[in-house]
Amino acid sequence: MSNATVIENKIRNMGKGSILFIDDFLEITDKQAIRVILSRLHSKGFIVRLGAGIYLYPKYNRLIGDVVYPSTEDISNAIARKEKSRIAYTGAYALHRLGLSTQIPSNIVLYTDGSPRKITLSDNRTITLKKTTANNLSYRSETVMLAVAAMRELGKDRITDLQNQRIKEVLASVNKQLLEQDVKLAPEWIQKHIRIIMKDNK
Numbered sequence: 001m002s003n004a005t006v007i008e009n010k011i012r013n014m015g016k017g018s019i020l021f022i023d024d025f026l027e028i029t030d031k032q033a034i035r036v037i038l039s040r041l042h043s044k045g046f047i048v049r050l051g052a053g054i055y056l057y058p059k060y061n062r063l064i065g066d067v068v069y070p071s072t073e074d075i076s077n078a079i080a081r082k083e084k085s086r087i088a089y090t091g092a093y094a095l096h097r098l099g100l101s102t103q104i105p106s107n108i109v110l111y112t113d114g115s116p117r118k119i120t121l122s123d124n125r126t127i128t129l130k131k132t133t134a135n136n137l138s139y140r141s142e143t144v145m146l147a148v149a150a151m152r153e154l155g156k157d158r159i160t161d162l163q164n165q166r167i168k169e170v171l172a173s174v175n176k177q178l179l180e181q182d183v184k185l186a187p188e189w190i191q192k193h194i195r196i197i198m199k200d201n202k
Helices: 003-014 031-043 072-083 091-097 142-154 161-171 176-183 188-197
Strands: 019-021 048-051 054-056 087-089 107-112 117-120 126-131
Touching (some): 003 031, 019 072, 072 107, 087 142, 091 107, 142 176, 161 188, 176 188
Parallel strands (some): 107 126
Antiparallel strands (some): 019 054, 048 054, 087 107, 117 126
């Protein structure tokens, strides 16, 4: 059985909708050969190229008659799993995730303890991975991490009453002990701000 057939069979077994990387097939052959095989599979429409070295085993939506493409978040999480690294969302994406903004950013910035770099996807969306301090990656609650990132983006003294109410609502869903532990990882002004808006929940 050829290496190309082995790789194709492995992709089938991974299931439709899977995000693929060259490193997923290193036990089969070397990187250059994998690149050639994946490029050929892309050319014949078996897989879709998402970006340099990143592919999708496509799932089709019959209603729209097109491929169901993964979100930037799905791709970011797949990269983190591949690299066994941690990531934390920042800025506009955190605002969107918490419902503080209706805009879905096409370019997202992530903190990571993996390899820093910028990834340009085939549809021109970008994922920028930046090295950061351990604190920014140590949150046990994703909700707290997103809230802190959103508040950083909004800025001190520029958070509206409506935004405060939304932040309070999402943080109210976090276990109080866990919230208290994670808040200590935030910048001092954010710690104070969270404690003020959450005081009625004590």
